[in-house]
Amino acid sequence: MGLPASFYDRSVHEVAPDLVGCTLRVGPTAGVIVETEAYDVNDPACHAYVGRTPRNEGLFGAPGRAYVYLSYGIHSLLNAVAEPEGDAAAVLIRALEPIEGVEVMRERRGIEKVEDLCSGPGKLTQALDVGLDLNGADLTHPPFEIEPRAGDWRSVDLVAGPRIGITKAVDLPWRHSAAGNRFVSRPRPEVQPWS
């Protein structure tokens, strides 16, 4: 059974670390989430900071939906919308450890190295075939499925670090990574105890 919509109906700062170690499945491909970033409406780096626009409409939507947008005109980035409807907040999925459909990912990415298949927000959307057409889609229904932590991921050590690729509020330690995991995106997080 996948995570219910109520899982996302909390503070984005609880949802973001809790998503690390969960399994994200899209069609025939799946991976364990090893890195996330939290964005909320009081955050200058958040798209919704400037107010509600047609582009960021999805950020204000119901929890448990996908917010997909185009970055740098090239890359689709996947977010999980959190907090009650009307509150703009989302968790950016930054990196996965591939576990299913690796050959399909290799074909889509055009590379062989498993470590490079999903080690970045723009890479994993290509590997999982997540495009703008899935903006607003329900993460609790196919083709999406997000499963709770299981097996060795039951207890995962987290490190929090500054966020990446943004120019505002970069010092907020809202990036959550699985400690020591080699599939996290680069540059690597600065090791800071998160409590």
Place this chain on the structure above:
DNA sequence: GCCAGGATCGTCT
């Protein structure tokens, strides 16, 4: 291995 720079286009000013 590390760093600098280009690609590329939707969105907002």
Place this chain on the structure above:
DNA sequence: GACGATCCTGGCG
């Protein structure tokens, strides 16, 4: 008209 929640390549050591 400028700028990104990025990725990839090429140059250099």
